[in-house]
Amino acid sequence: MAISGMTGFGRAEGALGAWTWAAEARSVNGRNLEVRFRGPPGFDSLERAAREGAQGRFQRGQVTVGVQAKKSEAASAVRINLEQLERYLEASRPLVEAGRAAPPSMDGLLALRGVIEADDGEQDPEAMAALEAAMAASIGGALDGLLAARRQEGGQLLGVLQGQLDRIAELVTHAGGQAAGQPTAIKARFEARMKELAGEAASEERIVQEAAAMAVKADVREELDRLAGHVEAARGLLAADGAVGRRLDFLTQEFMREANTLCSKSALPALTATGLDLKATIEQFREQVQNVE
Incomplete structure (x- = not known):
């Protein structure tokens, strides 16, 4: 695969014993690789x-990985927190003795927060290691899906980028043909201006010399090359x-620099228009490059 994008999503599910889980991985554009994780306690x-x-798997992008896990209720026992129950009884005793409250009922006490707790027991180390390994495998599966x-x-971007490069190459070739007419246009413009200012006193030799100097300054062959x-x-x-996204991004800056110089040197409206089309296409290319890893 030639290039890769930076956005996508992957998911993998798993189960082992009383546990079930789902791992998800997603990413968006980023200048560097940044990984964030959310998992069960x-x-x-x-x-x-x-x-x-x-x-x-990745070199760039903001990658978020999340794991949601659940243990079946049938696998969990419950216990009564006697210490918490005693605290509630102790707090209610003065009110009951003063006749300000009825003695608490058992069902009311059991409904109070913290009295009944889930008791998962002590997890066997080997079983815990196997469970974590299985969850880690699902994380790998989710990351593979994201990849x-x-x-x-990246495959979709490739066609777009290649089409834009073809358009840039076409505009460069077109600008080369237009630029060939710059010396003649510069000479004619300078000659008309000189005759307007100096009349017949303007010598042909002087006009040719000055026009040649101006044509050298306006030469865009280096920029086109x-x-x-x-x-x-x-x-x-x-x-x-x-991952070529960084290098492509740098290259688009060089593209734009040459296109700007081309426009600044242009002495022909048609060449300027081509230069502006070139800049617009380069900007479109740059926007797509931002999605390349």
Whole structure:
């Protein structure tokens, strides 16, 4: 796969013993790789699995990994918190003795917060390790799904970017043909201006010399050559493996720099219009590059 995007989603589910869970991984654009994790209490080792898994698959983007786990109620026993129950009884005793309240009933006491607690018992270390390993595998599956989604996005971006590069190359070629007429246009414009100011005293030799100097300053062949080189470099990056988004982003800055110089040197309205079309296409290319890993 040539390029990868930075947005996508992946999900994997699992079950072991009394536990069921779902792992989800999603990502959005980011200049660097940033991994965030949300998991169930008591499974702290899963964060490391999420971070290492993301770092092994991605180089850029904001990646969020979440795990939701649930243990079946049938697997959990309940116990009465006698200490908490005693606190409630002690607090109510003065009111009962003073006749200000009726003696508390058992069902009322059991309904009070903290009196009945879930008692999962002591988790066997080997069983806990197996459970965490299974959850970590699901995290890996979710990250694999995210990777596939990002590669799919990259495939869609590839066609768009290649089309924009073709358009840039076409505009560069068109600008080259237009730029060939710049010396003649500059000479005619300078000659008309000189005759307007000096009349017949303006010598042809002086006009040719000054027009030649102006044409040299307005020569855009270097800019066009560099733009053509940037197009080939961008095509090479799109065909390369790995994360190329940063290099493409830098290359678009070079594209825009040359296009700006081309417009500033233009002495022909048609060439200026082509330069503006070129800048607009480069900006569209830059916007799409922001989605490339």
